[in-house]
Amino acid sequence: MRVRFAPSPTGQLHVGNARTALFNALLARGQGGTFILRIEDTDRERSTRDSERAIIEDLRWLGLDWNEGVEAGGEHGPYRQTERLHIYRAHAVELLAKGSAYHCFCSEEQLEADRQGALKEGRPPMYPGRCRVVSQDEARHRMESGEKAVIRFRVPADREVVFNDVVRGEVRFSTDVIGDPVLVRSDGVPAYNYAVVIDDALMEVTHVIRGEDHISNTPRQILLYEAFGWESPIFAHVSLVMGPDHSPLSKRHGATSVKEFRDRGYLPEALTNYLALIGWSPGEGEELLPLEELAKRFRLEDVGRSAGVFDVEKLAWVNRHYLKLAAPDRLATESVPHFQRAGWIATPTPAELAFLAEVVPLAAASVDRLEQVPARLRFLFDYSASRALGDSAIRAEAEAARAVVAALVEELATSQPLRDRDMFRAMAARVRERTGQKGKALFHPMRLVLTGEAEGLELDLAVPAIERGAAIVSRIPDARERATLFLHELDSAPNQDKLLS
RNA sequence: GUCCCCAUCGUCCAGAGGCCCAGGACGCGGCCCUUUCAAGGCUGAAACCCGGGUUCGAAUCCCGGUGGGGACGCCA
Numbered sequence: 001m002r003v004r005f006a007p008s009p010t011g012q013l014h015v016g017n018a019r020t021a022l023f024n025a026l027l028a029r030g031q032g033g034t035f036i037l038r039i040e041d042t043d044r045e046r047s048t049r050d051s052e053r054a055i056i057e058d059l060r061w062l063g064l065d066w067n068e069g070v071e072a073g074g075e076h077g078p079y080r081q082t083e084r085l086h087i088y089r090a091h092a093v094e095l096l097a098k099g100s101a102y103h104c105f106c107s108e109e110q111l112e113a114d115r116q117g118a119l120k121e122g123r124p125p126m127y128p129g130r131c132r133v134v135s136q137d138e139a140r141h142r143m144e145s146g147e148k149a150v151i152r153f154r155v156p157a158d159r160e161v162v163f164n165d166v167v168r169g170e171v172r173f174s175t176d177v178i179g180d181p182v183l184v185r186s187d188g189v190p191a192y193n194y195a196v197v198i199d200d201a202l203m204e205v206t207h208v209i210r211g212e213d214h215i216s217n218t219p220r221q222i223l224l225y226e227a228f229g230w231e232s233p234i235f236a237h238v239s240l241v242m243g244p245d246h247s248p249l250s251k252r253h254g255a256t257s258v259k260e261f262r263d264r265g266y267l268p269e270a271l272t273n274y275l276a277l278i279g280w281s282p283g284e285g286e287e288l289l290p291l292e293e294l295a296k297r298f299r300l301e302d303v304g305r306s307a308g309v310f311d312v313e314k315l316a317w318v319n320r321h322y323l324k325l326a327a328p329d330r331l332a333t334e335s336v337p338h339f340q341r342a343g344w345i346a347t348p349t350p351a352e353l354a355f356l357a358e359v360v361p362l363a364a365a366s367v368d369r370l371e372q373v374p375a376r377l378r379f380l381f382d383y384s385a386s387r388a389l390g391d392s393a394i395r396a397e398a399e400a401a402r403a404v405v406a407a408l409v410e411e412l413a414t415s416q417p418l419r420d421r422d423m424f425r426a427m428a429a430r431v432r433e434r435t436g437q438k439g440k441a442l443f444h445p446m447r448l449v450l451t452g453e454a455e456g457l458e459l460d461l462a463v464p465a466i467e468r469g470a471a472i473v474s475r476i477p478d479a480r481e482r483a484t485l486f487l488h489e490l491d492s493a494p495n496q497d498k499l500l501s
Numbered sequence: 502g503u504c505c506c507c508a509u510c511g512u513c514c515a516g517a518g519g520c521c522c523a524g525g526a527c528g529c530g531g532c533c534c535u536u537u538c539a540a541g542g543c544u545g546a547a548a549c550c551c552g553g554g555u556u557c558g559a560a561u562c563c564c565g566g567u568g569g570g571g572a573c574g575c576c577a
Contacts (some may be wrong), residue, residue, distance in 0.1 A: 040577065042577080045576090108574095108575075115573090115574085120502090171506080177505090177573075178504090181574095184575085186575060213570095215505065216572040217577090239570085246570080280514080285515080285526080314513065316527090366538085366541095443536030454538080
């Protein structure tokens with residue numbers, strides 16, 4: 001079995017295309033087949049090498065490695081269409097000689113007028129075949145005298161093209177609604193419908209798995225296989241991914257490219273796992289499975305026919321699952337860009353990285369994506385008593401619990417750093433004895449003082465993290481400093497910020 | 502406009518004539534856990550697009566309608 005993913009390098013990898021790539025990869029892996037990556041860069045206007053690099057990077061990040069193709073090599077290369085021009089040219093000559101293709105001299109204006117006219121009269125806007133009657137001799141003369149021509153395929157009249165789509169079953173088209181497609185453009189570069197057929201055939205692709213938007217191209221392509229006397233591959237057209245309003249997933253729905261999801265801190269195994277769940281089910285009520293297990297269970301026949309809505313909430317759920325499974329070191333490394341964006345870390349030192357590895361997993365356990373981690377750890381890197389007390393609710397609570405605050409300051413003045421949960425609890429017990437406060441009345445004011453926030457991580461975890469952080473990162477004040485700052489701020493009048501606001 | 506594809510809870514998926522007064526998951530509501538917010542555990546509400554057939558019996562098969570999507574390019 002040989003399958004391929006053949007993106008056109010005109011932008012970022014879209015999650016819908018990533019899902020198509022995933023299905024190809026799953027099938028190849030599960031069946032021990034070959035997964036080929038081919039670059040369809042025949043649209044010279046829009047194709048860029050940067051896009052190609054970006055797509056390749058995303059594919060690798062997702063873990064969808066290919067064993068043949070661009071950057072992997074193989075027997076059937078080259079794997080970039082613009083490097084295969086000589087191959088397409090040779091086959092076009094063959095088609096021309098057989099009479100299966102012909103030169104067309106119609107101008108773009110002429111064709112556009114044809115389309116408008118057809119639409120107006122309620123006919124399918126297809127090429128009317130005007131140049132079918134131009135003889136090869138005449139064509140040669142016209143080209144020699146400088147006229148530009150494209151090569152079109154001669155679609156046989158009045159035929160049914162039937163194929164058995166693995167996901168859709170039998171699909172049939174009448175050739176009456178298929179206009180003669182352009183095979184080679186006037187600049188000699190092949191068009192999509194032609195290049196895919198040549199490439200899939202020569203690369204010995206056995207299963208063409210692609211988006212449903214290509215289903216109506218399939219009959220043209222089958223006709224081409226026939227013209228060459230080649231056997232068609234097996235086709236499978238998977239449905240498209242939609243936005244919440246059932247229109248094609250696009251920018252206005254939020255993130256659409258793999259890159260954006262990566263930048264927001266989704267884990268690759270979460271994205272692939274989620275994508276596999278649109279239009280397919282691993283069975284047995286199980287949904288959260290590693291790629292290898294998905295590959296083992298994947299069957300093309302089981303892929304659903306209807307379009308699926310991309311559900312960010314469910315993706316978030318999948319991501320939370322993998323966030324909890326991820327190794328601390330990885331979470332730390334992956335979070336660095338997000339801390340940098342917040343301005344709290346530059347290039348991390350090994351000690352800082354080690355600190356992040358301690359502290360990021362704490363936050364990652366209660367967050368949808370890594371992007372949200374810094375906010376959850378703001379109490380560490382961006383403590384501010386004055387900002388906290390600028391909040392009237394916090395100030396009111398702190399004033400009411402002044403005894404707790406004062407006791408906390410005194411206890412901290414003489415205590416060791418609260419390096420672990422037990423030390424923190426012991427200290428809290430002493431404050432409780434001094435003040436007679438307990439439960440929420442005891443702990444919440446302490447939270448305000450030590451984190452500067454009304455909500456957040458369990459203090460058991462947060463306080464030791466503060467003390468560890470203070471020892472490693474210079475910008476992080478320890479518990480003692482925080483308490484002192486807080487009390488000082490509480491004693492002074494409501495600050496400037498508050499007066500201004 | 503023409504052709505093609507699709508149609509089960511808000512969303513994703515299971516269901517391939519009786520096992521279904523339809524099952525799982527996300528989300529949502531409630532409860533629990535708890536020194537806060539989350540996270541986590543438990544629990545509840547929630548669907549077979551409509552109309553005709555076929556059949557003893559249809560979510561499942563057939564036809565029509567409606568709705569959604571795709572294609573009709575010297576874009577892929």
